[in-house]
Each structure stands twice: as structure tokens, then as C-alpha cells.
């Protein structure tokens with residue numbers, strides 16, 4: 001348990017992606033089975049344990065400890081599980097226990113304990129574990145583990161462990177379960193790759209590379225088909241041998257949030273498409289913005305009201321399997337013809353076909369890209385007519401050509417020190433635009449960016465922050481930002497999300513600081529209304545600040 | 550006599566009227582008895598200072614020869630009459646030269662702990678319990694949450710990280726008096742014998758520790774021109790915590806920010822400071838050490854000063870030990 005607890009402690013505090021991967025890979029290499037499998041499940045969010053209510057834990061700690069002293073402690077730490085892990089003292093006689101209890105043992109004991117024994121078991125385990133392990137254990141049984149590691153990152157760590165491609169892990173992932181012994185045996189080189197008997201498994205998706213400066217010059221428009229790039233999320237819908245699954249593009253199972261789509265999928269096969277909210281083209285209703293789709297994402301279940309207000313559908317891009325037949329070796333036109341026939345017969349309210357964009361020259365396509373006919377389009381996809389469906393991102397068969405980003409002038413409001421190479425710089429900036437609040441103009445934050453600027457510009461920003469700090473909260477400084485005094489930056493962004501964390505109710509997507517506007521004063525910066533109008537978002541559609549989304 | 554008349558708090562610090570002196574005064578006074586060299590306890594500008602030889606040396610290093618008008622060296626365990634009272638100094642186990650001060654008159658003895666810890670520290674003498682009527686204890690970590698782990702485990706975390714991330718500089722933030730030398734000494738004990746790079750602010754104190762026979766191994770200044778950045782890859786650099794938020798830190802390749810402090814026990818504290826590798830190593834007593842010390846000394850009364858006074862007072866009350874907070878001002882939480 002100690003190694004697992006130490007891993008968690010380090011992951012939470014390590015900001016760099018590669019460092020996190022390294023920490024996990026090293027752990028998986030050193031830890032035995034089945035411990036590492038349970039650890040993997042805990043990190044990837046697939047570990048399901050009996051949960052223990054906070055009240056039970058409070059009772060347990062008060063059996064041993066004065067209530068007033070506990071309250072002082074809890075007030076200071078602010079987190080119940082952490083407080084208990086820190087104040088807990090085993091009785092003197094049990095201090096000579098048998099060393100480090102393994103994660104596997106802990107999970108096994110919890111799984112086999114009867115409902116009525118849980119109280120005593122938790123107490124025993126708290127007595128046997130020490131410091132960090134106690135904390136990890138409490139987080140596991142209260143379901144409060146937050147590590148800041150995406151499923152994709154863990155899979156990358158596994159890929160590095162076995163020196164295999166991440167797509168191999170993604171393909172296997174949903175066919176395997178805790179504690180993942182066959183997976184680790186394969187990654188250790190001690191066994192063959194696990195064979196999956198589950199149908200409807202995830203197949204790694206085909207990805208596009210961005211159009212570079214001179215990429216198109218040497219290519220013939222006749223060899224390519226163009227489609228709009230829709231602003232939803234890329235998904236894979238599988239329905240084979242009675243099993244239906246909806247996967248995100250990295251293989252996360254998101255079926256639970258989209259029962260409407262699964263239910264409507266009455267065809268056999270696996271399709272690739274864009275998940276969107278609104279009406280399909282076949283029902284002649286408008287596709288709605290990403291912020292509406294966001295209302296449906298990251299949910300385990302979904303209410304009836306949600307289904308009615310935010311109906312989801314899939315805009316089909318490609319066909320991987322038609323029934324049991326693997327279509328991936330076929331060329332784009334053949335796959336598309338089969339997809340078209342399949343969607344023709346599928347439910348019109350939940351499936352449509354991504355239309356092709358006719359064009360005869362790159363110049364013509366460039367014009368279309370810059371002025372797309374629908375606000376939910378974020379660019380153009382180019383697909384080679386003769387290309388098979390291959391997993392991963394290789395340059396040549398598919399290109400993405402993004403619409404120009406939006407630009408606004410915003411005012412720096414907060415700055416935070418960076419990490420790693422930038423830990424001595426104020427390099428993470430929160431910026432805002434003007435809006436009316438109680439009849440007065442105020443700045444409200446709309447986004448946060450930590451790149452886009454050059455090293456020389458960072459020096460300028462850092463100096464400005466240090467010389468214009470109004471207040472400090474830990475590593476964060478608030479910066480002087482008044483109509484006549486402040487720092488204006490031009491921010492480029494791809495769109496906006498609804499955000500209950502920002503007072504403005506919105507947060508920019510992929511913002512970066514594209515220019516320092518030292519020639520402007522904050523009073524010249526943009527307004528929230530301008531920003532909303534830009535992306536065709538009516539203000540009334542936004543969640544109110546503080547409203548859960 | 551009543552202990553309240555022997556020693557009582559004033560805005561300048563704890564005052565002993567019968568002896569005409571203050572202990573660790575926070576403002577310049579005529580006569581000061583100093584427990585140890587940390588800046589919030591040992592200030593410059595007093596006329597007469599009595600402290601251990603090491604503490605006097607440390608004050609001289611930090612403030613220059615003119616830090617006071619005259620000095621008097623306290624020999625550990627020796628009883629020195631001052632006015633109508635007798636004072637004696639006893640090891641506190643906090644940093645090199647640190648002492649508790651016992652003040653005695655008419656059969657009443659008060660021990661002022663200063664800052665203290667009970668666990669082994671290769672850089673200073675161990676705490677010695679002194680029987681007394683009133684024990685004035687610090688309470689920097691006076692909450693039941695503070696259970697500081699074995700420091701060997703914390704050093705091991707650093708050594709593991711050096712192996713995992715050999716391309717990154719490991720920047721250890723540690724207070725320049727005591728903590729820095731203890732970390733270095735503990736690393737040496739754990740078998741780390743590569744050069745350790747130190748910030749300029751540590752140089753004279755590290756030299757002093759060496760001259761007192763506390764071996765710190767191969768120490769080098771962490772000053773190399775920018776072209777040589779890579780030479781800090783995989784190196785350990787020790788400096789005062791404030792330096793790491795400074796431009797000074799920009800010379801190191803992709804640094805791992807580390808902070809050695811008792812506060813690092815609380816995860817949110819580490820996160821707020823941007824610390825990637827917290828090392829929970831404290832020069833103060835943790836909660837079990839505080840209560841064990843009170844249990845061992847069995848004073849008639851406990852007075853609690855600087856730190857989280859209310860919890861320790863509560864604990865004493867639950868044990869039937871008379872206790873009250875002193876509300877002295879001017880002493881820092883280590884690291885804040």
C-alpha cells in the first residue's frame with residue numbers, strides 16, 4: 001500500500017504530463033500483481049469498492065479522540081479523509097504490526113467483508129496502515145480520489161511499460177477487468193497479448209494531421225474529399241452481437257450518458273462520427289453549439305428532462321465494421337457508400353451523414369473554410385479517396401484545416417507561477433473582459449492561458465505582474481486592472497464553453513495569448529457581449545454562475 | 550514565589566523583573582537571554598546578550614560583530630546568578646546551539662523551551678528534560694494532525710526522485726540555519742556522496758557547521774553561468790525557500806521544486822506553494838513529541854506560546870494539567 005500511496009501523493013503534485021507518465025510506468029514496473037492492477041483501476045476510475053459514509057468515519061475517530069481536538073484539526077486541514085488520516089493513532093499494543101499491508105489485501109478484505117463488519121474492518125485497517133497509506137485508503141473508500149490523471153495518461157504509462165503503441169491498450173481496455181493480470185503479464189513480456197471474447201470492443205480511431213504551410217501545394221484536389229469538421233466530440237458507436245457501446249475517441253466508455261443514442265442504434269456494426277446536440281439534417285433542425293453538448297457530457301446517468309432538452313445525435317463520418325465485416329481495409333469511397341446506406345435506414349432523429357463539401361481548387365476550399373455556413377463548424381476535413389481506415393495519426397491520408405481562431409482583447413486579472421522550467425515566472429494568466437454588473441462596468445474572467453507568447457514576451461509579462469501585484473493568494477497574484485491602468489493582451493481562442501467556475505458564465509476553449517497590446521488601455525478591451533455575439537451564442541443560453549453543469 | 554511574577558509576557562517579549570532581562574525579545578532591550586539563532590528569536594540591537602557560544606557565533610555571522618554591545622557565554626548546565634535569580638541553559642535539540650532557559654528564584658523554576666524537538670538530529674545536541682514548576686512550551690505544530698514521519702523515509706523520497714528524474718535539478722528549499730545543514734547531513738548519512746550545491750545565503754552557516762565538526766561533505770556554490778545550465782541536471786541544490794520563486798532559480802534545468810518543512814504534511818499547503826516533492830522534516834516537535842514531553846517533565850503548570858496554542862491547552866486540561874496560552878507576538882511559524 002505504501003508504494004501506491006506514495007504514487008498518488010506524487011501524481012497529485014506533479015504538473016508535467018511526462019513526469020506523471022514516468023511515475024506511473026515506474027510504479028507499474030516495480031509493483032507486484034494484483035496490487036498494480038488495483039492501482040490501475042483506482043487511477044483509471046474503474047475500481048468499485050463499498051463506500052463508507054463520512055459519518056461512520058467521524059464516529060470511528062471520535063471513539064479515540066476528544067471532539068474539540070478533532071474539530072480544531074478538521075478546521076485546520078479542511079478535508080475529512082485527510083484529517084482522519086493525519087490524527088489517527090493506532091493503540092499502543094498494535095504498533096508492532098506486520099509491516100506494509102498490500103493494496104491487494106486491503107481490496108480483498110473490503111470485498112469479502114459483510115455489510116455489518118465494515119465498521120470494524122475500517123478501524124482495523126486504519127490501525128494497520130500508516131500515514132500516506134491511511135490517506136489513500138480513506139480516499140478509496142469514500143470515493144473521493146482525485147488525482148488529476150486522465151484515462152489516456154494511464155494508458156500511455158501502460159504503453160511505455162510494455163513498449164507498445166497506445167492504440168493497442170485502447171483496443172484492449174474495455175475487454176479487460178480489474179486486476180488486469182493478463183494485461184500486465186503481456187506488457188512484462190511474460191505472456192501473449194490477451195485475446196478478447198467481448199464483442200463491440202473499441203477500435204483505435206483514425207486521426208488527421210493539421211494542414212501545414214506548404215502541404216497542399218503538392219497535392220491534387222481531385223484525390224481528396226472534403227467534409228466539414230463539426231464542433232462536437234468524436235465518438236465510436238459499436239453494436240455487435242447484442243452489445244452496444246459508445247466510446248470517446250480515446251476509448252472511454254461514455255454509454256451511460258447517452259442512452260438515447262444506444263437505444264436508437266438498430267444497425268449492426270461500428271461507426272465513427274461526431275456526437276452533437278440538436279436536430280439532424282434529416283429532420284431539418286439546427287445543430288446546436290458545443291456548450292449545449294457540454295450539458296450532456298461527463299455524466300454517469302441522465303434525466304428524462306435532459307434527454308428532451310438536449311437531444312443527442314451522431315453525424316456519421318466513417319464505417320469500421322458493417323455487421324461483422326471489417327471495412328477498414330476498403331477505401332474511403334467504398335466505406336462511405338456503405339455508411340450512407342446504413343444511415344439511410346437508421347433513425348432520422350439520431351443519425352445523419354456528414355455531407356461532403358464540393359470544391360475544385362484549394363483556393364475555393366480556403367474561402368469556404370474561412371466562412372463556413374454553420375456556426376457549429378470548426379473547419380474542414382480532407383480525406384484521401386483511396387485511403388483505408390488506419391488507426392492513429394499518420395500524415396497524408398487525412399488532414400484537418402481549422403477555421404481561423406476568434407480574437408478578442410482582454411485584460412490580465414490574475415497570474416500564477418508556472419511549473420518546471422517556468423517555476424520562477426508568472427506564466428499562467430487569467431484574463432477578463434468587461435460587462436455590466438449593477439450598472440457598473442466590471443471585468444469578469446473568461447479564460448486562462450499559459451502559452452502563445454514568446455520567451456521575451458514572458459519576461460515582459462512577468463515583470464509587469466511583479467510590479468503591479470494587488471494581492472497574493474498562495475502562488476496566485478491578482479494584478480492591477482482598472483479602466484486606465486492594466487495590461488491588455490490579444491487572446492486567440494476556438495470557441496467557448498459554459499462554465500460555472502467563471503463569474504462570466506463562460507470559458508474560452510483553447511485560448512492562447514497571441515499578442516501583447518501594450519498600445520492599449522484596459523478601457524479599450526472587449527466586452528462580454530461582443531465575445532458572445534462572435535460565436536453566435538445568445539446570452540440567455542448560458543448557465544447562471546454557480547449553477548451546476 | 551508565584552511563577553506569574555517571576556516571568557511574564559510584555560510587548561517586548563517574556564520579561565523577568567527580578568533578573569532585569571527578557572528572553573528572546575522581539576524589540577531591542579538592555580539585557581537579553583537568547584534561546585537560539587533563528588531570526589525571530591535572536592534579533593540584533595540589544596545591549597547585553599547571553600546565549601550559548603554557538604548561538605552567539607551564529608548571531609555574529611548573521612548580523613556582524615556589532616550585533617550587541619557585550620556578550621556573555623552560557624555554558625550548558627551551569628547555573629548563573631543574574632540579579633535575584635539563577636539562570637541555566639539546557640540543550641533543546643532544535644538547531645546547533647539551541648537551548649532551553651531555566652529561570653529559578655525562591656524555589657520556583659520555570660523552563661522556557663524556546664523551539665525544540667525530540668528526535669535525533671546529527672547537527673545538534675539532543676533535548677534534555679528539566680524538571681520544573683512551569684514549562685513554557687512552543688506549539689508551532691500543536692495540533693493532533695501533526696505526526697511527522699521518520700526523516701530517513703523523507704530523504705529516501707528525494708534519493709528515489711534523483712534516480713527517476715536524472716535530467717532535472719532537484720531544488721530543496723530549506724531554512725538556512727539548521728534545516729539546510731540537517732538535510733545535507735541526513736543525505737550524507739544515507740550514502741549520498743555527490744557534490745551538493747548551495748545558495749549563497751547558506752555558505753557562511755554551512756562553513757560554521759563544518760568548523761564545529763559537523764561534516765557536510767562536498768558543498769559547492771550554485772553559481773554557474775547560464776551556458777553551463779546542464780551541469781545541474783540530476784544535482785541537488787539547497788537554498789532558502791524564498792529563492793525558488795526568484796529569478797535565481799532560472800538557472801536550473803527543469804527543476805523539481807522541493808520543500809523540507811513540517812508543514813508539508815498537509816497536502817494543500819504543498820499544492821499551494823507549487824511544491825512537487827514535499828519532504829516532511831521539521832525542527833519543531835510534532836504533536837506526539839509535545840505531549841510526550843509534557844508527560845515526561847510533569848510540570849505543575851504549562852504555558853503555551855507561539856503556534857496553535859488552543860489545542861495543546863485543551864489537551865492539558867483533559868489530562869488535568871493546569872495550562873494557559875501566553876499570547877506572545879512576533880514569532881513566526883516556520884516557513885510562513
Ligand SMILES: [Zn+2]
Pocket residue numbers: 585587590643664
Ligand atoms: Zn527556531
Ligand SMILES: [Zn+2]
Pocket residue numbers: 587589590664855880881
Ligand atoms: Zn520559533
